Amino acid sequence: MERIAGNQETIKENNQQLIIDTLVKKGANSRADLAKMLKLSAPSVSKNINDLLKKKILLEIGEGDSIGGRRPILVQFNYNYGYIMGVDLSGQDLKIALANLKSEIIELRTIDISNVKIGKKILDIVAENIVDILSQNNLMLKQLLVIALGFPGILEDSGRVVALPMWLYLWEDLNIKEELKKRFKKVEIIFKNDINLAALGECAYGAGKNYQNLVFVSIDIGVGAGVILNNTLYEGIRLSAGEIGYFAMNVADAQFNHQSVGPLESRIGIPAIIENIKNAVGQGRSSLISELAGGDMKRMNTKILAKAIQHKDPLVIEEMEKIVTTLGVVLSNIIILLDLDLVVLGGKLMDLGYDFMGPLNEIVAKIVPFKVQVRSSALEQSAIIYGAFNIALDYVYKNILKA
Structure with missing residues (x-):
């Protein structure tokens, strides 16, 4: 008898979970409609809903439309339950x-x-x-x-x-x-x-909302990626999937020590970008950067970079073009390897005001043998x-x- 009771309790919990999942996915519904959708008996659905109402997991929110007879009472998930x-x-x-x-x-x-x-x-x-x-x-x-x-x-x-x-x-x-x-x-x-x-975040609420296979790439102080395959986060056996900052870009990168900043990150991470521009100015390249930094290159940061891009400074634009080329090749390789639907780009690099999307999509279209779009983050700093x-x-x- 105890086994039967246990089975009944399991069935009850499973049915209540089905009701909750359906209301979260489809919104408010009547008891009768839930019974039809879930292929459960009307008394079973009604009893389980009453239990969930007592627990305040569900709420009754008023009457729905009638197709004859009494208007049905609608129930919905209580989004303020916790x-x-x-x-x-x-x-x-x-x-x-x-x-x-x-x-x-x-x-x-x-x-x-x-x-x-x-x-x-x-x-x-x-x-x-x-x-x-x-x-x-x-x-x-x-x-x-x-x-x-x-x-x-x-x-x-x-x-x-x-x-x-x-x-x-x-x-x-x-x-x-x-x-x-x-x-x-x-x-x-x-x-x-x-x-x-x-x-x-991007997959559930942002630029990747209607996609099941995507990679989110962040270019900031560091460079990394998050991989979504079949609508599920893939983290890898060591929880290290997406550490693309360590991607090798040529044979010479075999000399990189894996404990240091990776080869890709050393090329397109924001600290690397700033260092490259500082070195170029130090070697005599003409640029607005020195003026925007008040003559003190130690003050150079992303805000100054953004101003230089706004003024179409040739040195900074040249650096951005190099990044686009490198990133375009990297993204194309990732897309081909994983057969992705979408790539989403985020991080502070995207806040500089440079048009990355147009040139990147052109490079990807040339390399990848099927159509895939690269988009900027919809959620930005809230992702x-x-x-x-x-x-x-x-x-x-x-x-x-x-x-």
Whole structure:
């Protein structure tokens, strides 16, 4: 008898999960329509919906249209059943966003952490702001279901940092999950590489919304990619898929030490671009850069680069053209290898005001034997946050009946 009861409980949970998944995907529906869609009996659907209404997972929202007889009562998923936090730890501006279960942002904070170098202190800032955001929005900690973080490195499943970009050396051996669990014991903590989250964000909400096979490429301080295959993030056996900054570009690159900046990153990463232009000016090349930097080349940054592009400075335009050629070849090779539908480009390089898309698509069209488009990020600096929402909601919907 216990086995039968167990089976009945499993069937009940499966049916309730089907109802939740359908309402999330299709929106509000009546009990009768749900029974037809799910091919379940009307009494079973009605009983399960009543259970979910008691748990406040579902809501009744009024009457629907009638095709004769009484107007049906519509039910929908309760998108305020709980809340999620997305955290972007990828740069010097920490971003923390509170959202409901429809990925609607309730509050987004940006905090300058450029002078904070120690990982544990940054996590303290994250925790303090999460608590304050909840308080400012009249929410209790028990209403927070998931905190999802994007981090520019490689983390073990346990949460321990195992690989870092060169500028984040003070995160070494820190266990992000353990540190946050000290403050948020009953909240699920999820973390992913930041570029992987950006890829998920673009796939679910942005430029790749209608595509199942795409690569998101970020060109910033570092160069990396997030790979989506069959609508699923591919991370690789070592969680290192997409580390394209280490791509070798010619035979001479065999001399590169894999512990240093990779060959591709040394050509098209923003620090490399700035260094190349500095060297050219130092060797006597004429450019507005020196004037825009006030004669101090140490002040050169992406804002000055953008101004030089706006003024069509020949030296800077020449550097951008080199990047387009290199990037066009790299993207073409990735597209051919993975048979992709789309490539999405993001990162601070895309914010410089240069037209990358036209020339890149021309190069890709010449090399790739089938039609694939290269697009700029639709979510821009919010891609990581929306990727965090994506993995947070995936966890919530799969585990909502276990709470």
